[in-house]
Amino acid sequence: MLLLARYVLPVSAPHIEDGGVLVEDGAIAAVGRRDDLVAAYPAEEVRDFGQAALMPGFVDLHTHLEYSVFRGVVNDLPYARWKMQVMSKEAALADEDWRVSALIGAMETVRSGITSIADITNSGACLEHVAAAGLRGVVYREVSTMSKREVPAVMESALADVDSWQSHVDPGLVTIGIAPHSPYSCHPALFRAVADSVSDSRLPVALHLAGSREEFEFVKYGSSPLGQEYRDRSGWADVAWLPTGVSPVRYVYQWGILDAPRVLAVHCVHLDDGDVEILSKSGVAVAYCARCNLKLGMGIAPLEDMLDRGIVVGIGTDSPASNSTIDFFDEMRIGLLVRRGVVGGASFYPSERFIRMATLDGARALGIDHLVGSLDVGKRADVIAIDLSRSHQLPTQDPYSAIVHTTNQEDVVMTMIDGVVRFDRGTYPTLDTEGLSDRIESIEYKLRTDS
Numbered sequence: 001m002l003l004l005a006r007y008v009l010p011v012s013a014p015h016i017e018d019g020g021v022l023v024e025d026g027a028i029a030a031v032g033r034r035d036d037l038v039a040a041y042p043a044e045e046v047r048d049f050g051q052a053a054l055m056p057g058f059v060d061l062h063t064h065l066e067y068s069v070f071r072g073v074v075n076d077l078p079y080a081r082w083k084m085q086v087m088s089k090e091a092a093l094a095d096e097d098w099r100v101s102a103l104i105g106a107m108e109t110v111r112s113g114i115t116s117i118a119d120i121t122n123s124g125a126c127l128e129h130v131a132a133a134g135l136r137g138v139v140y141r142e143v144s145t146m147s148k149r150e151v152p153a154v155m156e157s158a159l160a161d162v163d164s165w166q167s168h169v170d171p172g173l174v175t176i177g178i179a180p181h182s183p184y185s186c187h188p189a190l191f192r193a194v195a196d197s198v199s200d201s202r203l204p205v206a207l208h209l210a211g212s213r214e215e216f217e218f219v220k221y222g223s224s225p226l227g228q229e230y231r232d233r234s235g236w237a238d239v240a241w242l243p244t245g246v247s248p249v250r251y252v253y254q255w256g257i258l259d260a261p262r263v264l265a266v267h268c269v270h271l272d273d274g275d276v277e278i279l280s281k282s283g284v285a286v287a288y289c290a291r292c293n294l295k296l297g298m299g300i301a302p303l304e305d306m307l308d309r310g311i312v313v314g315i316g317t318d319s320p321a322s323n324s325t326i327d328f329f330d331e332m333r334i335g336l337l338v339r340r341g342v343v344g345g346a347s348f349y350p351s352e353r354f355i356r357m358a359t360l361d362g363a364r365a366l367g368i369d370h371l372v373g374s375l376d377v378g379k380r381a382d383v384i385a386i387d388l389s390r391s392h393q394l395p396t397q398d399p400y401s402a403i404v405h406t407t408n409q410e411d412v413v414m415t416m417i418d419g420v421v422r423f424d425r426g427t428y429p430t431l432d433t434e435g436l437s438d439r440i441e442s443i444e445y446k447l448r449t450d451s
């Protein structure tokens with residue numbers, strides 16, 4: 001299959017005008033000028049997207065597909081209040097509801113041109129639709145407990161799930177990892193146990209870290225809505241907590257979790273210079289979730305400090321529960337604009353830099369950049385086509401700027417993963433979406449009426 005378009009953005013090399021990408025056996029077989037490719041492969045089936053851009057699929061470095069049905073359910077609350085409201089509604093959903101929720105998440109993910117994800121899940125409800133949508137990436141089994149005595153049982157159950165889930169996914173596409181939820185929901189012994197368990201297996205690790213003001217105050221000063229009230233709701237009412245006097249990053253660092261081989265830290269908003277240094281020397285990758293952080297009043301991450309120290313930073317959406325949509329273009333645009341506003345000046349972050357964060361850097365963060373993240377011969381064919389012909393995009397001179405500043409997920413026309421088309425002009429060839437709106441309506445009713 002020969003894909004053609006007005007622009008081809010390999011990300012690893014300058015963009016090509018009037019270019020094309022040859023896909024053979026699920027891999028990228030050639031990238032170049034349209035005329036050259038058409039002449040060299042005259043018998044090849046051609047898809048010409050016209051005034052469009054072909055580029056590598058996006059890497060959503062932080063999501064929870066199974067929470068998609070919480071879109072718009074809890075609104076206009078700061079992080080800790082939002083978190084506890086969401087928790088109070090979770091019990092209303094049956095297993096099948098969580099799977100339906102993950103289905104709409106998977107749909108929006110490929111609709112938005114995302115081909116790789118870093119998904120954190122309690123239940124594994126996302127796995128069925130991650131597979132059906134052909135998504136690539138890491139699915140992390142979440143663990144949490146503030147009760148030290150529960151740690152062995154929590155770990156045993158989690159590691160059994162990791163093995164079982166890994167046997168149910170395509171290992172060429174998906175790796176199962178483990179995710180100690182956060183500093184306010186994990187006992188130090190749990191961080192230690194996760195660090196010990198992954199040191200040999202090299203299981204990928206993800207954790208929410210230094211995300212909200214409430215988390216920072218809880219860890220350092222011992223009090224915030226994430227203190228006793230959160231533990232009461234979580235069944236850990238008898239667990240004592242004392243202020244640690246240090247930042248969330250320093251706190252978890254002492255328990256060894258940041259020394260694990262493949263760590264992804266999510267949010268990383270409340271960092272001082274010492275924290276950035278710890279993340280840098282530990283080789284931790286970071287998911288920058290700018291829109292969620294703004295929506296829940298969590299703060300603004302010090303992106304340039306992290307990049308200056310050589311930290312690999314990609315972009316995450318954090319699911320519609322906190323972010324309302326998985327639109328990756330909004331994510332790039334807002335993530336870029338908020339930093340320009342904070343730093344001053346408009347030249348610090350060219351659009352091209354953010355497109356690299358959204359693709360190749362995200363792939364590096366997951367350790368899959370040898371497979372995807374750029375359009376290079378030999379890499380797997382995770383390719384998206386973005387229409388640039390609509391009135392809100394014309395005229396287009398710089399495709400990077402057009403993609404970041406004028407484009408929305410409705411402009412994605414094709415999403416291909418591993419050479420298979422997973423989204424094609426409004427259709428989802430491999431997802432069963434029949435009766436979906438009725439199923440969503442019944443879930444929405446449960447979420448509206450319960451607590």
Ligand SMILES: [Zn+2]
Binds near residue numbers: 318
């Ligand atoms: Zn999250």
